Amino acid sequence: xxxxxxTAPDAPVAQATLSIADAADGSRILALGGRLDAYSIAEVxxxxxxxxxxxxxxxxxVDAGAVDYCDGGGVAMLVDLLRQPRAAEAGVSVRGxxxxxxxxxxxxxxxxxxxxxxxxxxxxxxIEEIGRATATLGRxxxxxxxxxxxxxxxxxxxxxxxxxxxWKDVWYTCEQVGANALPIxxxxxxxxxxxxxxxxxxxxxxxxxxxxxxxxxxxxILRELGPLMTAILLAGRSGAAFAAEIGTMKVNExxxxxxxxxxxxxxxxxxxxxxxxxxxxPLLSLFADLIGVLAGGLTMLSFNIPFVTYLKExxxxxxxxxxxxxxxxxxxxxxLIAGIGCLRGLETQTGASAVGISATRxxxxxxxxxxxxxxxxxxxxxxxxx
Amino acid sequence: xxxxPASAPxxxxxxxxxGYDGNVLLRDVxxxxxxxxxxxxxxxxxxxxSTLLKHMIGLYQPLAGxxxxxxxxxxxxxxxARQAILKRIGVMYQSGALFGSMTLLENVRLPLEEYTALPxxxxxxxxxxxxxxxxxxxxxxxxxSEISGGMQKRAAIARAMALxxxxxxxxxxxxxxxxxxxxxxxxxxxRLATSLRITFVIVSHELASIYAIADRVIMLDKRVKGIIAExxxxxxxxxxxxxxxxxxxxxxxxxxxxxx
Numbered sequence: 226x227x228x229x230x231x232t233a234p235d236a237p238v239a240q241a242t243l244s245i246a247d248a249a250d251g252s253r254i255l256a257l258g259g260r261l262d263a264y265s266i267a268e269v270x271x272x273x274x275x276x277x278x279x280x281x282x283x284x285x286x287v288d289a290g291a292v293d294y295c296d297g298g299g300v301a302m303l304v305d306l307l308r309q310p311r312a313a314e315a316g317v318s319v320r321g322x323x324x325x326x327x328x329x330x331x332x333x334x335x336x337x338x339x340x341x342x343x344x345x346x347x348x349x350x351x352i353e354e355i356g357r358a359t360a361t362l363g364r365x366x367x368x369x370x371x372x373x374x375x376x377x378x379x380x381x382x383x384x385x386x387x388x389x390x391x392w393k394d395v396w397y398t399c400e401q402v403g404a405n406a407l408p409i410x411x412x413x414x415x416x417x418x419x420x421x422x423x424x425x426x427x428x429x430x431x432x433x434x435x436x437x438x439x440x441x442x443x444x445x446i447l448r449e450l451g452p453l454m455t456a457i458l459l460a461g462r463s464g465a466a467f468a469a470e471i472g473t474m475k476v477n478e479x480x481x482x483x484x485x486x487x488x489x490x491x492x493x494x495x496x497x498x499x500x501x502x503x504x505x506x507p508l509l510s511l512f513a514d515l516i517g518v519l520a521g522g523l524t525m526l527s528f529n530i531p532f533v534t535y536l537k538e539x540x541x542x543x544x545x546x547x548x549x550x551x552x553x554x555x556x557x558x559x560x561l562i563a564g565i566g567c568l569r570g571l572e573t574q575t576g577a578s579a580v581g582i583s584a585t586r587x588x589x590x591x592x593x594x595x596x597x598x599x600x601x602x603x604x605x606x607x608x609x610x611x
Numbered sequence: 612x613x614x615x616p617a618s619a620p621x622x623x624x625x626x627x628x629x630g631y632d633g634n635v636l637l638r639d640v641x642x643x644x645x646x647x648x649x650x651x652x653x654x655x656x657x658x659x660x661s662t663l664l665k666h667m668i669g670l671y672q673p674l675a676g677x678x679x680x681x682x683x684x685x686x687x688x689x690x691x692a693r694q695a696i697l698k699r700i701g702v703m704y705q706s707g708a709l710f711g712s713m714t715l716l717e718n719v720r721l722p723l724e725e726y727t728a729l730p731x732x733x734x735x736x737x738x739x740x741x742x743x744x745x746x747x748x749x750x751x752x753x754x755x756s757e758i759s760g761g762m763q764k765r766a767a768i769a770r771a772m773a774l775x776x777x778x779x780x781x782x783x784x785x786x787x788x789x790x791x792x793x794x795x796x797x798x799x800x801x802r803l804a805t806s807l808r809i810t811f812v813i814v815s816h817e818l819a820s821i822y823a824i825a826d827r828v829i830m831l832d833k834r835v836k837g838i839i840a841e842x843x844x845x846x847x848x849x850x851x852x853x854x855x856x857x858x859x860x861x862x863x864x865x866x867x868x869x870x871x
Contacts, residue, residue, distance in 0.1 A: 263737065267727065267729045267733070271730070296775035297772065297807070298729075301733065305736050328806055329807065332744065338739060338748075342735065578712060
C-alpha cells in the first residue's frame with residue numbers, strides 16, 4: 226500500500242521550479258525542475274514565457290534534467306515555449322528531458338499547435354439571420370396549421386372509432402392532469418377567494434356594504450376567475466409536462482419508432498391527452514369555483530357576516546347561466562392547453578436544452594393564448610348581452 | 612517517486628456486492644487492475660458490466676464491499692478526499708455525454724477551469740493538445756452536434772484525459788460505431804496506453820476489439836452474479852473449461868441454457 230501511496234499524484238512531491246541563468250555561449254538557460262503538472266505549473270509557465278519575451282535575440286535552452294514528473298500539462302508548457310514565434314538564430318530547444326517524458330512531447334506536431342486554433346465554423350451574418358428567422362417563422366406557422374389539421378382529423382377519427390382510442394392512456398392522463406392537480410387547484414382558488422374577499426371587504430365596510438362582497442365574489446369567480454385560474458395553473462402544470470414528455474420521446478427517437486410502425490404520433494399521443502384534458506378541465510374549474518366561493522364566505526365571517534347570509538346573497542345574484550357561461554369556456558381552454566403542450570413537444574429539436582425550451586414555449590404561448598381567448602369570450606358575451 | 616513494479620495493482624475491488632431495489636446483480640466480486648494495463652470487463656447483456664463500472668467510479672453506492680483507487684477507498688471517501696480520487700480518474704460514458712451547449716474545446720477545458728489556476732491561453736493549449744491526441748484538433752470550435760458519433764466518443768476521451776488521470780474508464784467505447792471507426796478507437800486506446808501509460812478499464816462485448824486491445828479481461832455472468840473467468844482473452848478462448856466462457860468467445864447460441 227505504501228508503494229501505491231507514494232506514486233499517487235496527490236502525494237507531497239516537489240513543486241515545479243524554474244531558475245534562469247546565462248551560459249557562456251550567450252544562450253539563456255531556463256532550468257526546470259520538480260513536478261510539472263496542470264496543478265503546479267501556473268506560475269512557472271508565466272515566468273518562463275516572460276523570460277523568453279525578455280530575451281528576444283538570445284538562444285533559449287530549456288534544461289529539463291531536474292524534472293522528475295511531467296504529464297500532459299507539463300508537456301503543454303514545453304510545447305508553448307517551443308511554439309513561440311522567434312527569429313531562427315534565437316530558437317528554443319529542450320534538453321535533458323527524461324525519455325518517457327520526451328516521448329510524450331514527441332507526439333505533438335508543433336506546426337499544428339503553433340497556428341491559432343481552427344476558427345469555429347462560419348456563423349451567419351445579421352441579414353442572413355433575419356432571413357432565416359423569417360423562413361423559420363413561416364415554417365412554424367405551417368407546422369402549426371398542419372398540426373391543427375392533423376389533430377382535428379385524428380379527433381374526428383377517434384370520435385367515429387371510439388374503440389380505437391387508447392383509453393388506458395386517457396385514464397392515466399386523467400389521473401395526472403385531474404386528480405393529481407386537485408391539491409394545487411384547491412390551494413390557489415382558496416387563497417384567491419380569501420384575498421379577493423378581504424381586499425374588497427375592507428373598502429366596502431366604509432359604506433356598510435360588506436354584504437355585496439358576496440356578489441362580487443360569486444360573479445367574478447364563477448364567470449371568470451375560476452375557469453381562467455384553473456386553466457393557467459394547468460398550462461403551467463400539464464402543458465409543460467406534455468411538452469417535456471413528448472419532447473423527450475422525440476429526442477429518444479420514440480416518435481420515429483411510432484411513425485415507422487405506421488402509427489400516427491398525433492393519434493397516439495395528442496388525442497389521448499386532449500380527451501383527458503377535455504374531461505378534467507371542466508371538472509377542475511367547477512371544483513375551483515366551489516372552493517373559491519367557500520373561501521370568500523369564510524373570510525366574510527371575520528367581517529361578522531354569517532355563512533348562511535353570504536350564501537343567500539351569492540345565490541340571489543348568481544344563477545345557473547353564470548356558472549354555465551364560465552364552464553362553456555373550459556373545453557376550449559382544455560384543447561388549448563393540451564394542444565399547445567403537445568405541439569411544442571412535437572416541435573422539440575435535438576440536444577439537452579431542447580426539452581427545456583419546448584416546455585418553456587408551451588407554458589408561455591399557452592398562457593398568452595388562454596388570456597387572449599378569455600378576452601374573446603368576454604367580447605362575445607358582451608355583444609350577446611349574456 | 613519510488614519505482615513501482617509495472618504489475619502493481621492500481622484498482623482493487625474487494626467483496627463488492629451491487630444491485631437495485633433488493634435485486635442483487637453482483638455478489639462478492641473481487642479483482643484487481645494493474646497499473647498500465649488495458650483491462651476489459653466483458654459479459655453478456657444484463658450481467659452487470661456497466662453497473663460494476665459505475666460502482667468503480669463511485670457513481671453508485673454498493674450494497675457491500677470496497678473499491679480502492681490508488682489505495683484510497685472511493686466507496687467511503689467523502690468531500691475533498693473523494694474529489695482528490697475523482698481527479699485521478701477520467702470517464703467516458705457510452706453516449707459520450709459531451710455538454711451540448713459547449714464547443715469541443717470548451718468541453719475539454721471545463722475540468723481545467725475548475726481544478727487548475729492556469730491562465731486561459733494555457734488551458735486552451737492543453738485542451739487543443741488533448742484533442743490532437745484523439746485526432747480532433749481541427750474540430751476545436753465545433754459543437755458536439757456538428758460531429759459524428761465516433762468523433763463524439765473520441766472527444767469524450769479527450770475530455771476524460773483533461774487532467775491527465777492515471778486511469779481512464781470507458782463504457783462501451785465501440786458500441787454503435789462502424790468497424791473502421793471502432794478499429795481507430797482501439798488503436799487510439801492502445802496508443803494512449805503505451806505512450807501515456809494510462810490504465811484503461813473498459814466495458815465491452817465487442818470480441819474484435821477485446822482481442823485487439825486487452826491485456827487482461829474478467830468475464831461476468833448473470834447466472835453466478837459474478838466473475839466466471841479472468842485472464843488473457845486469447846488464452847481463455849482456447850483453453851477455458853467453462854462452457855459459458857467458450858460460448859461467449861466462440862459466439863455460439865445458448866446451447867448450455869437450452870439443454871439445462
